[in-house]
Amino acid sequence: MNAISVRNLSKSYTTGKQTVEALCNISLQVAAGELFGIIGPDGAGKTSLLRILATLMQPNAGQASVLGLDTTKDYKAIRQKIGYMPGRFSLYQDLSVEENLDFFATIFKTSIDANYQLIKDIYEQIAPFKKRKAGKLSGGMKQKLALCCALIHKPSLLLLDEPTTGVDVMSRKEFWDMLASLQQQGLTIVVATPYMDEASLCDRIALLDRGNFLEIDTPSGIIANHQSTLWAVKSDNMYQLLQDTRSWSGVTNVFPFGEYLHCSPHSSNTDIKELEAYLLSKKQQQIVVKQIEPQIEDVFMHLMNKHHVS
Amino acid sequence: MYHELNDMIVADKLTKTFGDFTAVDAISFEVKKGEIFGFLGANGAGKSTAMRMLCGLLQPSSGSARVAGHDITRQSEKIKQTIGYMSQKFSLYEDLTVKENMRLYGGIYGMNLTAIKAKTASIASALHLQEELDTLVGSLPLGWKQKLAFSVAMFHSPPLVFLDEPTGGVDPVTRREFWELIYAAAHEGTTVFVTTHYMDEAEYCDRVCIMVDGKIQALDKPGALRQMYNTNSIEGVFLQLARTAKRMAD
Structure with a gap:
């Protein structure tokens, strides 16, 4: 019951x-x-x-x-x-x-x-x-x-x-x-x-x-349902990194997430190395970029946005 | 004056006792100009008491502190005029409009009408609230309210702002937009002293201080703390330290 x-x-x-x-x-x-x-x-x-x-x-x-x-x-x-x-x-x-x-x-x-x-x-x-x-x-x-x-x-x-x-x-x-x-x-x-x-x-x-x-x-089902690519980025200047990452056309939904920023590539063809190269060209230092598993909060934000638009 | 100061807050063996209970136990630290300083601790660790002393709302039992160049014991009124303050629990008057709230706070801080008008316009445009100036604050969505509350706390362009759990209950997108306001303010030179229960937000701070049983047990950059405590998050650091607490306060 x-x-x-x-x-x-x-x-x-x-x-x-x-x-x-x-x-x-x-x-x-x-x-x-x-x-x-x-x-x-x-x-x-x-x-x-x-x-x-x-x-x-x-x-x-x-x-x-x-x-x-x-x-x-x-x-x-x-x-x-x-x-x-x-x-x-x-x-x-x-x-x-x-x-x-x-x-x-x-x-x-x-x-x-x-x-x-x-x-x-x-x-x-x-x-x-x-x-x-x-x-x-x-x-x-x-x-x-x-x-x-x-x-x-x-x-x-x-x-x-x-x-x-x-x-x-x-x-x-x-x-x-x-x-x-x-x-x-x-x-x-x-x-x-x-x-x-x-x-x-x-x-x-x-x-x-x-x-x-x-x-x-x-919780794992929700995460599994939203297997879109998610990247985490950090550098030694997070505020500037936020501006720089947003200014790159290859990614969207750039938000701070603990010690990293999270963002999603626009297309599945985009290589994470391109983002790293772009950030290097912006004089960012100690750059770390990696692909990550989304957390519930990522999914929630993604669904909120979708809901806003529809 | 504070414009020339490198340290916006200097606390020296700051102590507060209530009867035989030592809420804040001889804490000493400095907060640099333009820094985002995260002030963490378990409930009952002494955070609120310390913060109330720094805001000039409570006199210390011993020790001293200078906030924006003013002595907290002798110049508490000066401190209140100088700093900005916002908490989740109290910020804006719900039954006043957006414009009236700004007029009220501007007036309290002794700004003239021209300055109030100019500031009102600039906040409205920054937060895209031009159409909502005559709306009662009570009927704004929570996310807007919190961002507006922050802007109102910054209305008189204070060199230092205290934020007491500013993002509690706010949705995850707004919570991040709120932190971008903090980043921007710090970028322009405002010193930000912030408490939070969200450990991911502690990572956004330039330096983090963790109180346990009235004492400061850790104070450093988030990365340095993670390394020192051999863990991958500030939450891990916090839990290790909170477990050492003896106090049964909360």
């Missing part, structure tokens, strides 16, 4: 004279037990989709079912079975760590002890601060507490809205390790994130941009 099934879902918001299409006729299936990533920048529609799945908001058109239940008709039953972590910290700031957890357990007619096994590894990290008010916790701790509260009733599906936004690389890594171990315990997990480098940590991903899915597949 699919844990999530979304068919032709649309959602728009109107403020004054402006209407924003947050989700434009999108469809999606997430299998039970999957760790599924919804990847896209701010304003892509990630939160709208998760809020509809969490039964907090109704779509304008289309249907969504969660764990076999309809999000409009069966919302009460769904809420018993899912854990939802909104993007903004929404626990009670003036309750302690322990009180928050106890409160959420009580609402779901269970106790901290009943499902302690599920949260044990995460809770132990914040247990030294269990008497501290949630509002006084640091960002990373708040996030761990919020995850514990979303898990306390042993849901079969977790919906996480940007759990790693604004968090440093180290804490992000730890958070994804926690998700992997939760998945092993049988949970289906849907994570929304603006970080493209988190894509490879998911079983499957959906690339979302301005209310449309650009592509849905495994």
